[in-house]
Amino acid sequence: MAVVTPKMIGERIKRREDPRLIQGLGTYVDDIKLPGMLHLAFKRSDIAHGIIKSIDVSEAQSMPGVELVITGAELKEFLPPMPIGTPFPSPDHYSVAVDRVRYQGEPVAVVVAADRYLARDAADAIVVDYEVLPAVIDPEVAMQGQPALVHEAFENNLAVPYVPGGTGFDAEAGTVDNSAVDKAFAEADFTLSQRMMNQRLAPTAMEARGVVAHYEPGKDTLTIWSSTQNPHILKTFVAALTGIPDNQVRAIAPEVGGGFGCKINIYGEDYVAAALSKQLGKPLKWIEDRSEAFQATIHGRGILAYVDICGKNDGKVTGLKIKLIADIGAYNMILTAAIPTLTMLMLNGTYDIPAIRAELTEVFTNKMPTDAYRGAGRPEGTYFVERAMDMVARHLGMDPAEVKRKNFIKADQFPFATQMGAVYDSGDYEKTLDLALKNANWEGLKAERDRAKSEGRLVGLGVSFYVEVCGLGPSASLPTGGWEYSSVTVERSGKVTATTGSSPHGQGNETTFSQMLADQFGIPMSDVTILHGDTGVVKQGIGTFGSRSQAVGGTVLMKAGDKVKDKMARFAAAMLNPNEETDASEMVFQDGTIYFRDAPGNSVTFADVAAYAYVPVPLPEGLDPGLSEQAFWEPSNNTYPYGCHISMIEIDRDTGEPKLLKLIAVDDCGTVVNPLIVEGQIHGGLAQGIGQAMIEEVVYDDDGQLITGSFMDYAMPRATDFPRFELDKTVTPTPVNPLGAKGVGEAGTLGSTPCIVNAAVDALSEFGVTHIDMMLRPEKLWRIINQGGKS
Amino acid sequence: MANETPVSIKVNGKEEQRDVEPRLLLAHFLREDLGLTGTHIGCDTTQCGACTVLIDGKSVKACTVFAVQADGSEVTTIEGVGAEGELHPVQEGFWEEHGLQCGYCTPGMIMSGIHLLNENKNPSEQEIREGISGNFCRCTGYQHIVNAIQYAAKKG
Structure with a gap:
């Protein structure tokens, strides 16, 4: 019997992932128990910088239940330095420090014991003697080679000494022509300059990291479960480092409790678990606790900028110079050095600025390395540009929204080649700005602010407009390759099983991808199963980051689906019209049936065609049995979603405490497959961006001690920190993929930070303040209120 | 182990009796000893609430209670609140x-x-x-x- 299958793409479908998760039935990595499994604990450096003089493991080794204690120097014998994914020169980075520690929390020794309590007891019993070296903390001091060198081979602590970009930069010749930029600044009516810090953050996925490694000696196989965003990359890297061939390694991302970029990396603990499981022939588990996560899971942001912006008195911006200094911490992780280059790539913002000069320097310090954290370089770029644009508006006394409008890249300029070398795919920025202003009742809000100010209240408005690079990307832009993989199988029963290399950790791919296949095949969503996160099941893949699941993973799913559909159409045609040559492209898949477009009354059921394809008697000419196809696909370009955020905040005149009153967002991520999930993604991104603007900051003291080492000191946003967000969207599909989807996972983190700081500066304008560095600590704001505009 | 203490805790309506180390956290008791892995652990300072359970009807962070402290009480975990078809x-x-x-x-x-x-x-x-x-x-x-x-x- 035919079932009616409504169109699913674009619908607010509740998630298929949820039933298991709301019952506590999801299997996260710490829920995995294997027979004979032992537990790892890491002894970590409690100083930021020093030479390891000796490690005394004797007491630890003698404790009951302890199987093995091993130091970095011993591990080095069979575990090479960790690989990275960027082309910049990099110092050796061992999973466990060999002779010198370079950040607080760096592993120095490993314990294997019968349970996790014993393992921690034994790690605590290890005694390390250090020769303490001065800690390199301030990146600008570090650049002078002071107070020490983090790596002897890197003069003045320069990890990446100098990368230029922008107008007049010839990448091939490596030359920089400053004439256009110099002319813009020479002829400008005004120039504004500001130092801005985009502070370090801790990603803090609610599930910290964890790994279970199971080497089976007789088979020489390794199965590794890890809380990762990209099991296929994990498999490749672990194979390379442990010497187990990659076709003997199976990596599994079970239920993953959030990632936000920090679980792209393959960390020392993953490699150690794999290598020691191989050495001991036993399964090993390591679960990171929160204190370790603050110390030893990558941080995000940490970029300082010197910004000069110039323009004409009518509001037209004519030139921008930005010097970026990235405080990358002690080592290069997989993408560490590449993240600030994304900041640079996005310095054009949404504006047609004729002359831009950007320079980037990356500096080693004695801190945890930085790497991708939600937005990964783009929020920093957006923040610098949007703060500068707001300064222009404030300088000229113009409405900040109108300054944006005046400088926007216009809808008829797309595709738009920026000064920074990006080609923006599509956009209509004015349309989005107009909708945001309308939804916010912008003129009314301004009147409300003015009224509040006249009553002596410190109320301010902020507006920001962002563009980000998503849907990563062509293979030229990713060291792993920029494609994605999918397979689609129509089972004998007519149910559909698909695999995807997009390995989700909260994004809801099982739901959105089921929606897509349901539409493609004209079957109920409940007949579709999406498999992911297991390299033994999903043959190839890249992973989930850079807002690429829908744009790249979704597109390749369609491609694989099309291949199966084409073959299935030919089987159906043979059933309907056995004696004639027919055009399979004329077959319609709808409501669980397949029929010729011009003969809907004469159909076969989807399930009957599936059954026929597996027992094809007679076998139609030119067809092989079975219905299972795979596809690889990579986009020709990245996508460039964008949006406008507007906020209203109030600062308490007596205490300096800021409160976010309103947040209005209009985002354009192209085609939306499931609005419910997209809204959830935007909410989450907003919360992280607002967190950065208002309360979050990783702080090290001058000795390199992590001050914000737990949730008692690192301000994780709570439900009470937010107002109800007001969302809306415009839809400008990308021409880069057939779905038209651009990606939305990171969007919220881009618009929110400048939007909120702009509002704070507006609120405190009576004190003559023109910039406030994040986060908006009440004490900092109180000083501005009470000390004449100086923060 | 010599220093283990007997506890009797009613978990999701079922009486559970075990000998535990006095330092064993209730969250680990639920997860490791009883296999109730729906109770998650997200921090080590009692801030995050991922391990929240009900003890005698009150919400409590199970990482901040030793299993021995829960002796004699009734604990409800996520596994005990509703099942498919009859969700809470x-x-x-x-x-x-x-x-x-x-x-x-x-x-x-x-x-x-x-x-x-x-x-x-x-x-x-x-x-x-x-x-x-x-x-x-x-x-x-x-x-x-x-x-x-x-x-x-x-x-x-």
Whole structure:
């Protein structure tokens, strides 16, 4: 019997992932128990910088239940330095420090014991003697080679000494022509300059990291479960480092409790678990606790900028110079050095600025390395540009929204080649700005602010407009390759099983991808199963980051689906019209049936065609049995979603405490497959961006001690920190993929930070303040209120 | 082990008797000894609330209670609140309103939501936000969680 299958793409479908998760039935990595499994604990450096003089493991080794204690120097014998994914020169980075520690929390020794309590007891019993070296903390001091060198081979602590970009930069010749930029600044009516810090953050996925490694000696196989965003990359890297061939390694991302970029990396603990499981022939588990996560899971942001912006008195911006200094911490992780280059790539913002000069320097310090954290370089770029644009508006006394409008890249300029070398795919920025202003009742809000100010209240408005690079990307832009993989199988029963290399950790791919296949095949969503996160099941893949699941993973799913559909159409045609040559492209898949477009009354059921394809008697000419196809696909370009955020905040005149009153967002991520999930993604991104603007900051003291080492000191946003967000969207599909989807996972983190700081500066304008560095600590704001505009 | 202490705890309606180390956290007792892995652990300083369970009807962070302290009490974990086909209204709300993404904070968040509604059948939005302020979520920005609890409150 035919079932009616409504169109699913674009619908607010509740998630298929949820039933298991709301019952506590999801299997996260710490829920995995294997027979004979032992537990790892890491002894970590409690100083930021020093030479390891000796490690005394004797007491630890003698404790009951302890199987093995091993130091970095011993591990080095069979575990090479960790690989990275960027082309910049990099110092050796061992999973466990060999002779010198370079950040607080760096592993120095490993314990294997019968349970996790014993393992921690034994790690605590290890005694390390250090020769303490001065800690390199301030990146600008570090650049002078002071107070020490983090790596002897890197003069003045320069990890990446100098990368230029922008107008007049010839990448091939490596030359920089400053004439256009110099002319813009020479002829400008005004120039504004500001130092801005985009502070370090801790990603803090609610599930910290964890790994279970199971080497089976007789088979020489390794199965590794890890809380990762990209099991296929994990498999490749672990194979390379442990010497187990990659076709003997199976990596599994079970239920993953959030990632936000920090679980792209393959960390020392993953490699150690794999290598020691191989050495001991036993399964090993390591679960990171929160204190370790603050110390030893990558941080995000940490970029300082010197910004000069110039323009004409009518509001037209004519030139921008930005010097970026990235405080990358002690080592290069997989993408560490590449993240600030994304900041640079996005310095054009949404504006047609004729002359831009950007320079980037990356500096080693004695801190945890930085790497991708939600937005990964783009929020920093957006923040610098949007703060500068707001300064222009404030300088000229113009409405900040109108300054944006005046400088926007216009809808008829797309595709738009920026000064920074990006080609923006599509956009209509004015349309989005107009909708945001309308939804916010912008003129009314301004009147409300003015009224509040006249009553002596410190109320301010902020507006920001962002563009980000998503849907990563062509293979030229990713060291792993920029494609994605999918397979689609129509089972004998007519149910559909698909695999995807997009390995989700909260994004809801099982739901959105089921929606897509349901539409493609004209079957109920409940007949579709999406498999992911297991390299033994999903043959190839890249992973989930850079807002690429829908744009790249979704597109390749369609491609694989099309291949199966084409073959299935030919089987159906043979059933309907056995004696004639027919055009399979004329077959319609709808409501669980397949029929010729011009003969809907004469159909076969989807399930009957599936059954026929597996027992094809007679076998139609030119067809092989079975219905299972795979596809690889990579986009020709990245996508460039964008949006406008507007906020209203109030600062308490007596205490300096800021409160976010309103947040209005209009985002354009192209085609939306499931609005419910997209809204959830935007909410989450907003919360992280607002967190950065208002309360979050990783702080090290001058000795390199992590001050914000737990949730008692690192301000994780709570439900009470937010107002109800007001969302809306415009839809400008990308021409880069057939779905038209651009990606939305990171969007919220881009618009929110400048939007909120702009509002704070507006609120405190009576004190003559023109910039406030994040986060908006009440004490900092109180000083501005009470000390004449100086923060 | 010599220093183990017997405990008797009623978990999800079932009497459980074990010998435990005095330092064993209730969260580890539930997860490791009883295999109830729906109770998650997200921090080590009693801030995040991922391990929230009900002890004698009150919401408690199970990482801050030793198993021996729970001796003689009744504990309800996420596994004990409802099953497919007969979900608790708060569970149903989380599903209907997209109150979760990665799902890691969800069991603790649901337990806090249940406790909140037990105490206050018709909370305002601000009361809901305050009621779950001992539970962290990094994915959702909390708005859909608030909606989920409002859904459950409406359902009664």
